[in-house]
Amino acid sequence: MEKLAIIDMGSNSIRFVVMQIADNKSYSLQYQEKETIRLGHGLSQTGVISEEGIEKAMTCLHVYKHIMEVMDIKKCCAVATAAVRNASNGEEFLKRINEETGITMSVITGEREAYLGYLGVINTIAMKDFLIFDLGGASVEMTLVRDGEAVHSLSVPIGAVTLTEKFGTQGNPDEDAIASLTKFVRKKLGDVDWIQDINLPIVGIGGTARNFAKMDQRATNYELPKLHNYIMSVDHFDTLYYEITTRSSANRKKIPGLSSERSDLIVAGAAVIKTIFEMTGSPEMVVSGCGLREGLFYEHYADCCHLPSPRFSDILDFSVRNFLGTLSGVIINQAHYDQVTRIAVKLFDELQPLHGYGPRQRLLLQTAARMHDVGKIINFYDHARHSAFMIAHAPLYGLTQLEQIITGFIAGFHHGISRKIVRAYRYANMPSSDDWVMIRKLSTILALAEASDLTYEQIVTDIDVTMAENVAVMILTTTPGATYNAADYEMKQLSKQFKKEFGASLLLVWK
Structure with a gap:
C-alpha cells in the first residue's frame, strides 16, 4: 500500500489531497x-507575491506537513x-517553503499545466472532441482535443484574480468597465486561431466553472448535488451572466449557488468564459471536477503500476474495476458478479426484438450487473437499495450523470421491482417516463440473471431465447449433472413481472 500527497498551489487557492494505492492497485x-x-x-x-x-500559504503548508507526518506519507x-x-x-x-517545511515544490509551465488538466479530463469524461479551459487566478490554460488526443494547448496570462484587479470588477462595475474587460x-x-468557430463542447476546469454549475443547478432545481460532468447550455450560461454583470455587489451575493468566496471574482471569470463561448461557437459547457491534481495522480499511478x-x-471499465477493488474482499464474489453480468448481457441480446434497445442501454445493464451486490458492504438486508445509492454516487467515469443514476436504479431492482425503493430514493424524478420503461425492462433482465445464479454455482453455461407466438421460450444450458431446481423456482417468480414489462409469457426450458 502507498499513500501520495498532492499539493496544488494556485493563484487563488491551495489544495491538498491524499491518495492511497492499495496492494491490489485500486486507488x-x-x-x-x-x-x-x-x-x-x-x-x-x-x-511580486x-x-x-x-x-497564508505558509500556514497551510505547515498544516499539510503535519498531516503527512500523522498519516505517515513519504511521497x-x-x-x-x-x-x-x-x-x-x-x-x-x-x-522558504522547503527550508521551513521540507516540502519541495516545483513550478510547472503553462503547457504542462494544460497537459495535466487534459489527463484529468480525458480519464474521467467520455468525450472525444472538445476544448478544455482551466481558468485560474492568474492564467487560463486551453487544450483542443480531437479524437481523444490533445492537438493544441497553450497558457494565456489572464485569470480571475488578475483581471478583477486590473478592471476593478470586484464591486459594482459599470457597463464601460465590463466592456473594457471583455x-x-x-x-x-x-x-x-485554433479555437475559432470550432462548434465543440467546452470543458471547464476551475472554481469559476464549478460555481456556474452550482448556480445553474440551483436555478433549475437540479436534484443531484454533483458537479463533475454536469452539462450547462450556452443559453443557461448567458442568463446567469446577465444576472452577474447587472446586479450590484450586494445583490450579486444573493444569487443562489454563488460562493461567497468567489463573489468578487465571478464577474471577471464570467467574462473569460463568455468570450470562449462566443469565439468557439460552443453549444454547451461540461464542468469537470477533475483537472491538474488528478492529472498528477494519474501520472504517478501509471508509473507506480x-x-x-x-x-x-x-474509463468506465477502469473505474468500475477500481471501485470494486476499493471494497472489502468479503463482499466481492467475483465469480458470481461475472456470471450474472455474462447472463444479463446474453439475455439482453437474445431479447433485443422484444425491447428494441441498443449498445448504450446494453452498457448500462452490463455496468449495473457488474456492481449489483455492492450494497452488501452496508448491510445484506435491503442491499439492492444500498447498491442503487452506491452506484449513483460512486466515482464512475464514462457515463453521464443521468446514466449513472439510471444504472443505480437498474441494480436496485435486481431482486424484483419494488415501489419501496422508488419512494425511498430521492432521485426518482430525474429519469423520464421513457427512461423508467427502460429501467424496468433492464432490471427484469438483471433479476433473471441474478436468479439463474441463485446458488452461486455458475451452473448456466448458455441461454437462447426463441419466440413462439406470444411466448418467450428461454432455453438454459447447464453444466452436466447440475441441480437447477432452486434457480428454476426463483426465475419463475419473475414470470409475472416479465409479462408485464415485455408483453410476453415466459417459458423456461432446462437442458
Missing part, C-alpha cells in the same frame, strides 16, 4: 483540504502555477 481519495490564499492578489501591479499571501508531489511562475520573488518563496480578454484570446500510459483506454 481512493483519503483526504482533501482547500483554502483561499489569493497569491495572485496585487501581482499584476507589483510583480504579497507578504499576506505568502503567510509528496507539490506544484505551483501561474502566480509563482510570474512573480519575481517566486523562487525565494519556494526556497475587449481585453477577446484581444488576449484573439490570436488563438507500470502502465504503458497515464491515459486509460476504457
